[in-house]
Amino acid sequence: MNKINDDNRVKAVALAHGAFGTLNGKTANGVILYEEEGRYNVLAIIDRAKAGEDAGEVLGIGTRGIPIVESFEKALKLKPEALILGVAPPGGKLPDEWRENIKSAIKNGMDIINGLHQFLNDDPEFAELAKEYGVRLVDNRRPPENLVLANGECRSWKVPVVAVLSTDAACGKHVSIMEFMRSAKKAGYNPGFVATGQSAMLLQNDAEAVVDAIPIDFAAGEVERLTKQSIEKGRQIIFVEGQGSLSHPAYGPDSMAVLYGCWPAATIL
Known part of the structure; x- marks a missing residue:
């Protein structure tokens, strides 16, 4: 191409x-x-x-x-x-x-x-x-202003949210999401993309912030806010970029923040 x-x-x-x-x-x-x-x-x-x-x-x-x-x-x-x-x-x-x-x-x-x-x-x-x-x-890693705590509203969302996770950093989460986005569009869906890392922020998305640079108390709240922004665009399915992995000794908290913030209906590992 x-x-x-x-x-x-x-x-x-x-x-x-x-x-x-x-x-x-x-x-x-x-x-x-x-x-x-x-x-x-x-x-x-x-x-x-x-x-x-x-x-x-x-x-x-x-x-x-x-x-x-x-x-x-x-x-x-x-x-x-x-x-x-x-x-x-x-x-x-x-x-x-x-x-x-x-x-x-x-x-x-x-x-x-x-x-x-x-x-x-x-x-x-x-x-x-x-x-x-x-x-x-x-x-791009500068934390956004007016950070908020998660309030749990993500648990009542009706739009399916899919968290794309992995077993380590830098192993293809945002690349996978771009492929899922392309496939969803070809299938006739109106998909959304929440970017939580610095590389994905350079691509078209619905909402973005670098989760690993946000104070941990506010990280889940920021993911919740970003996912809500995507929902408000009328998306039929939303892919949320994971960070690190739950089992990683350094990046586990980032991964937890994504899960608590978007409360996914499904995960892809």
Whole structure:
């Protein structure tokens, strides 16, 4: 399937050195796998390890016309408007080697789309540069304002809610949901998608927040609020993205928050 070029979405490139096509590169992988459902018109992937290849070919979906380039300087020639940080390393810390690329992107008038736990707006150097050049630092993991506690109203919803879970992080939950969404639409349903992770937020969805960045007392309440937003759009079935897994020593609380917040009629593991 060829890439769609004639759209009005923000033109972006994704930084994914050494990770594109791997589990840690899930953010960059997702914006290519589901580019048509994405919020960005992705022009290129930056990954020196796979430079010269086609992004779609690397992911096994055929030629997409989206090149993988070896450096940010090469990507800049495509005149992108945003830089997506396309890797989700354990702990969500910004790799030191990316700082120069981010600064160059800001100086070239590009917004930075960041899904890491480390917020760019809290970095004085980045914040000052962004203000000087009039660009946005989009920290997708920043918790939303006006958080609320769950009130249990999810237990009385009539619309079927399906939680898509897994046995670990970074193993395909949001990718699975995108396939379920496509299949549901083909079958004539009007499905909804609640995104609870930073990678899924770059794709079209009904409601979104990064659950693992929300104080635990409010996490279930936020999932409940997001799911309600999807219901109010008149969806016939709603897929809610899980986080981590119940049995994971680090991510178990995130998974519990999703389950308590959406109170699913069914789960897919």
